[in-house]
Amino acid sequence: MLGQINDAFAALGGYAEPVGWLTLGLFTIAVVLEAVDREYARTVYVGAWIIFSVFALMLIQPFLVVDQSVVRGVGAILAVPLSLMAAKVFYEGRDSLFTLSRAIAIMGFIYVPFLMIDAIREPLILLVTNHTSTIIELLGYNPPVVTELSDLTAQQIPAGSNPDTTREITAKTQMYDNTFVFFNGDGTITYTILLDCTGIGSMAVVLGLVNGVSADWRRKLKASALAIGIIYVLNLVRNVFIALSYGHQYAHFFPDLTMTVWGLENSLRVSYIWADRIMAQSASVVAMLLIIWLMVRIVPEVMEPIEDLLYLLTGEEHDLSAALNVDTEEKQPDPAD
Structure with a gap:
């Protein structure tokens, strides 16, 4: 059973690179839009956080099993629900998340x-x-x-x-x-x-x-x-x-x-x-x-x-x-x- 779960996550990890690029692309677009229309930017940021949660999910097996890193693995595990929560509360109007979202984009840049x-x-x-x-x-x-x-x-x-x-x-x-x-x-x-x-x-x-x-x-x-x-x-x-x-x-x-x-x-x-x-x-x-x-x-x-x-x-x-x-x-x- 554990072997099957590991194989499934390993297969999922194979798609991490393109999903990572998509995530960074969405954050980049949102940063540009923020200077023009914050509400349009909010929508794109929400999408970026959702995709980021998928990206984090794909990194769990490579970090935890392949790299044998508990710290990075736990970080990836926590990032999944945190990213989804960020998307939810951002969509509901928590404007302070513009700053955190912008920071995430700069980290990628x-x-x-x-x-x-x-x-x-x-x-x-x-x-x-x-x-x-x-x-x-x-x-x-x-x-x-x-x-x-x-x-x-x-x-x-x-x-x-x-x-x-x-x-x-x-x-x-x-x-x-x-x-x-x-x-x-x-x-x-x-x-x-x-x-x-x-x-x-x-x-x-x-x-x-x-x-x-x-x-x-x-x-x-x-x-x-x-x-x-x-x-x-x-x-x-x-x-x-x-x-x-x-x-x-x-x-x-x-x-x-x-x-x-x-x-x-x-x-x-x-x-x-x-x-x-x-x-x-x-x-x-x-x-x-x-x-x-x-x-x-x-x-x-x-x-x-x-x-x-x-x-x-x-x-x-x-x-x-x-x-x-x-x-x-x-x-x-x-x-x-």
Whole structure:
């Protein structure tokens, strides 16, 4: 029964890309219409939220089963009813959702170009790889960084080790994706820097929230620059932590239980699950909340879409602005500026 359900969701996930494009297209059209007629825009936004719920449904199996990510999987599961609720209350007249909807569109505008265009994706991945490698070396480790295992030289392979350098690195999605190689007896443990490892997804979320609100552009620019800097640095820490914990098996916790729960066949993956899927992703959620809190101190207007999210989650109004003593009224620029 579970196998049939998994197969059904896997088949559904095969249509995620075109549905994702349709979702972004509808949000884009709605943003344009908003400048002309808000009621027409409302109708398109409602349709976009409904399609977004379908898109989220299609991502559940890839996130939860294929990627083995509880955090992303639960996020996709929650996104389905939340999107449908957003469509419902938006249709019924909750005008504050114009801001949240606009923020969602901006998130897509920022993330999708990196997803689709090699000319900007490749430099970002290589930059993150180089900085991650530099930090790892400063910590006293020196794993080879290659694009294929066949690139390994005899000097890079430890004496007495005889790894299979002909096997493919299955995590790679692009030829320029670089991989850190750690040696385990005659085998290798590889950690590849992909687009998901650059922090661009988290940046898109925060930048969408900040730039989706109506506020002084100087405050939004300040908040955006601060968010990008903090996320980039924290993401480097995350990459270093995962690479070393996985490569040197520092996070080999509760192996039997972990292998059973995650359905693992290779015990070496236990450290990866703990380092990335459990510890790093959980820490990322906490870090995002703290970063958003910092953004609210600079751009208090960001509180509005956050309160809308809480309303969609609980069905009740929450005055976080008052609770945190945040004035969400748009601040006027200093005449001296």
